[in-house]
Amino acid sequence: MKIEVLQEKLSKSLNISSRFVAxxxxxxxxxxxxxDGNKTKLSIYATNLEMSAVISIGSKVTTSGKITVPSRILTDIITNLSPGNVSLEAEKEQLKISAGSFNCNLMGINASDFPNVPSVLSKASFKLPYDLLLKALLKTLFCVSNDEARPILTGVLFVFGSSGLTLVATDGFRLSLKKIPFKTDIKDQRVVIPKNILLEISKLLKSDSLNVEFNEDSNQALFQFEDIVLSSRIIDGEFPDFEKIIPKSFEVTVNLGKEGFAQAVKLSSVFARESSNVIKLTIKKDGLTVSSESEKAGTQTSHLDAKVEGLTNDLVVAYNFRFIEEFLNVIEGEDVGIELTDSTSPGVFKDPKDPNFLHLIMPVKIQG
Structure with missing residues (x-):
């Protein structure tokens, strides 16, 4: 293999690919x-066997060929070179790198031992509205579980139906659901995609085109945009029946301003951090009070004006303040809607500006 490539492009691509190396x-x-130098491009392959990346950049290929070299060393070298042309020449299991007055020889391993990584999508691939997907990921990824003991919860459920795509994520204590209405020929398909690959897509996706393929034979999900192909295993298992978890009816509705609510939650967190992150929401006919207490530090209350409907008696519900904070961080509107039944049933938090999004939080059991 003998090629010439711009340092700027190679450095950027190696920094991305390094996140996929084991x-x-x-x-x-x-x-x-x-x-892999072939025709008019250099393709960089990386994998940790859970997810993979193939990044292609334009280059002058004199002799085609392949070689594998240590990712960290190569990335450090290329990143510290000056902008301009870089020459890469592979002979047997050694890569010669030249740029201006710089020369080095980097030991590698024969490419025949490198795992098979998908670099193209088949005709079964389809397009997803990338801008809507990015917004949906923002509103679901934050409540994916990190508990490897329940692997099915470490990803986002993609549900394709006649009306489009629904994304669902839960860690067992809260649940986010975001619908993406669009026309699709895919019907009644469900796949769970790991959080890590979706985080990478949300970081890298700046194209106006996103092609997706779910390969049942290899149990992999493939994503292609610009000159990048990402792939990941699909998580096996039965995702919880989220439709049964979401309440079909409720007794009380609360509507209040997001800014004031966020400030009250932030203030209550000062004491709640010493009390298992628990804050109390007390709903009365004239509004909502956010309170917290600590045996060592003291107590705190903030009263907020709110529109309350359906309330017969005062209702007190306790939540982990971090769950409410993270919900408030992703909503777009200036108001918040809360739907409640009692102090032990899930609370449904909504953004009135986005009817296709809901967030469910399980309450914390409190004494008395």
């Missing part, structure tokens, strides 16, 4: 990226 891998080749 850390402390038992197989040494998983610490490497594969460089």
């Amino acid at each position: 850390n402390r891998a038992q197989l040494p080749i998983l610490n490497n990226v594969m460089l």
